[in-house]
Amino acid sequence: MQELVRTIKYEADRVPGFGKEIMQVPGCENLQSCIQCGTCSGMCPLSIYMDYTPRQIIELVRSDFKNEVLKSYTIWLCASCYVCTVECPREVPITDIMYELKQRAIYEGYYPKRFQIPVLANQFFKMVYKHGRVTENFLVTEMLLKSNWKDIFRSWKLGLKLLARGRFPLKTENVEKKEEVRKMLDVVDRVSIDTLAGISHTGNGKKH
Amino acid sequence: MGSGKMKEKEVRVGFYVCHCGHNIGSVVDCRAVAEYVSKLPGVVVSRDYKYMCSDPGQELIASDIKEHRLNRIVVASCSPLLHEHTFRNATEKGGLNPYLCTMVNIREHNSWVHTDRAAATQKAKELARAAVHRVVHHRELETKKVPITPAVMVVGGGIAGIHAALTLANAGKKVYLVEREPTIGGHMAKFDKTFPTLDCAACILTPKMSEVASHPNITLWTYSEVENVDGYVGNYTVTVKHKPRYIIEELCVGCGECINKCVYKDGRFPDEFNEGLGKRKPIYLPFPQATPQVVLIDPETCLKLKTGKCKQTCLEACQDRKAIDFNQKERFSEVQVGAIIVATGFKTFDARRIPQYGYGKYPNVFTALEVERMVNASGPTGGHVVLRDGREPRSIAIIHCVGSRDKKTNRYCSRVCCMYSLKLAHLLKEHTGAEVYNFYIDMRTPGKAYEEFYDKLLNEGVHFIRGRVGEVTDWAFTPEEEGHLVIRVEDTLAGFVRRIPVDMVVLSTGLEPQHDADEIRRKFNMSCGSEGFFLERHPKLAPVNTFTDGIFLAGCCQGPKDIPDTVAQAGAAASEALALIDKGFIEQEPNTAFIREEECCGCKSCISLCPYSAISFDEQKKKAKINEALCKGCGTCVASCPSGSIAQNLFEDEEIFSEIEGILCE
């Protein structure tokens, strides 16, 4: 038998203000009128693998359970198919909320070690900053190297097949005026969306 | 004091400002307002009080009038819509003419819409000052008494209309019941049983239907619609259109021989009463207990009416009764009534608007009303619940809130679906022994014996899954799903997603306003709420009144409700109508327009502008003439008169100009 775990939550487990912060993202104020009907989970093709269903994530956000939300697998399982957003009877833009939660988790270091999705997001960002465009095969290779390099061996077959069919470019795609892209992104770094929306990050972001 | 005359130098104003509990008091400093007004010229008494509308509040006005010899009253409180009558009465009780009182709205127009206490208080002072300026010019006015036509029209022959009509008729009043369908009975006639007692809908409804048909005080007009409404409270003139049913109603005895002898041997066309699940002929009786027992011919499907070519075997069957008349045209009747009860009902939500539930796409997805017909012993399947291919379902899903509580369709809760879904779950289980699943968001069973009914269902082994169904599909992932419809839903109480294969899906569709509710609204000069149901005058205190005097509401046209509530509301509407017409007369607000004959140049421009046709032309004097009984005080003629010769009681120039000056001075 596994070790018994207490599941009770105390007020100290909450990070007051977290829900309010998320609601400040454009369109996300509807989160408040969620009736917990579960349509989002019922439609979500990935909900069957989630530790918290999307409905539960919404409730956890609303109740300020920041740690539970940002540590959950759910936010990384969202594939952005938008079916929850379209079907929600209260018009909560759930996909956008998931994006926001992923951003928070990355900024604040809330994700499992060797977890590939945040690595992919980061690599993606770096590649765009460097080249202006993305060359997917390099992106995936880099992601694997940075997270779980052994996975490369599991993927080599597909790589070879792509190579044989001319779908594995050996050269990275580049924008001519790379400095333009960088200049633009640098401007944004100075004014990030969160400061724009008047959001101050709360809570204890720590690596897990 | 002589009528209309008062010595201006003697003006003595009493001013009262109401806290309305916290409604006004929390935003407006009422004491400061009273203090400010007390210093205005002409003000003799100025007070603030917690609840001016209460008995002690009213008494305050009456006793002040006597004690301080007041001759003008100003009350700063809520909307005149709510309490003008109250304060005029109090004024009258103090011995003054009630029209020497005026009101200032510092609640709806002030405290409810402002948050800044200082600014709101300032606004209240200015509005009060304006009213004090205005009231000086008020004159004594007399109300007029107009006789009432002691008859009522009830529009809509569902259970609401039927109950209202019978109540009035039993009180000895003449009632015209107008129904646009060929029979009365409405939605209730389609139901099998009624929750929570499970008594048979027909058994309790049909006796009332036949009572309507035979009641000496009721004129029943089916297949008829209200075309036009003229007049005013107590004296409405209603034009009713009778659609041709190609049967002379007085001659038809409902024997049904014509139906038997129709050239179509079997029913061929979707049967409206059975939600299209059965078939009817072009000549038909909507259902066996239809009231009146008069057949009708559908011109869209009748060979004779459509093509002119038919053996017309129905004519032979009718023999010398000669009740069939292919040349019937629409006819119109005009009647006078004192009041009208609108009971036009609802329509059910069109389930096709939620495509992910597959109605219209998968044959075995049904609406609740279709299933209602199916479980009915006199329905299209004789009470057998079957799939479209004739098999009996072994598992059934009932999906709640279809077209309710959803921003994309209807935001409101339709109120009856939880209970009728429970009822259907019981009946379906009883009829088929199938596994029945209810998918609900929240179970709403407030009502006498409703929660007990829910408990009964729980004990019958019906499954309840809390979760709004995401989708109904026909693709199988596991072997047991093959050949079934699959429900994908989060079981929110268990906290995971489930796929549940079923044979039959029942969609508990919500209630919506009739498709032509807006047209009806305009005909009767009513208002609609944002969702399209007719608006009651006050949600608590005037739930069956509308903003038009003499027009009352009953049943689901005002909002979704179940049968007990509908019947209660219909009774209330009938009593309100009765209270109105039984008085014999109405007192009319004296805010009518009048002509200063010496200034009228006889240009007639006002005559065509008057929306109530209240102005005529006196050919002898060559002056315009206003019929006070018809004038509604809208002011159109006053504003448009080129010579400025028309004025209006309570809105005379000096009253309005003084009010404006009162706002602007200082």
Place this chain on the structure above:
Amino acid sequence: MKYAYYPGCSIKGTGRAYEESLLPVLKALDVEFEEIDDWNCCGATAYMAVDEIKSCVLASRNLALAEKGGYSEMMAPCSACYLVLNKAQRYIETSGPVADTVKKALGAINLKITKKIKVRHPLDILLNDVGLDRIKQKVKRPLTGLKVATYYGCQIVRPYSTFDDQYNPTSMDKLIKALGATVVNFPLKTRCCGGSLTGTLPEPGLLCAYILLKEAMKRGADVISTACSLCQFNLDGYQDKIAKKWEPVQVPALYFTQLMGLAFGFSEEEMGLHRCIVPFSLENVLNKEAVAS
């Protein structure tokens, strides 16, 4: 009308057969277009997770470049690009702060957005601008007998349904029928293919693809027609992994433009069919169909 053509990154790499088939088909239909000079990454799904406003800024450079080039409409064949570009426009329209940042960022490189470029998917352009009649006229080799499952994916119908029905899109169905092929009743037209999860969290990602492939086979499809490079990749690239995990599946996944090209008389080579991992040969399929019937 000349369209600004925004290829997007994946169409230059793993999804190159999409471009290889799209461009000749458009040319055959006399559709005028020109690739946007020096376009950059659209901002893409993965980027949204890092910073939505950066995503908007990246998208806006492409929109600004198109505007500078004098275009009023832009064609984006990849569903993700199509959505990100549309979404960026809506963010800029509805959020003052986003609009300001975009303005600043573009200002830094002497670009600006003054009007709304209409971002359109090739399906939309083919169906609504070119029209089925003109497409039918170009068909030299009707795909009679070929049974196609039309797969639209998520992001061209969600969250915005700009040119087709959100629940039951039919533009590709009409197009495929115009080529002479049969469209099978495929209920999963808009169900998620797994997106980028196939690469990051294989089990859930591949399950999504598996469900689509399995159902397409059950519905008797010879081929799945797709409208996005990632969808095509997920359906085409992982069938052996899916077989190992669950059960064998084999059904080719092509771009709808490849099927158009074949019907227009282009060779399989010209249409990039050799790039498919699960091979597809029109000849073989049609012969098999003929034998079966």
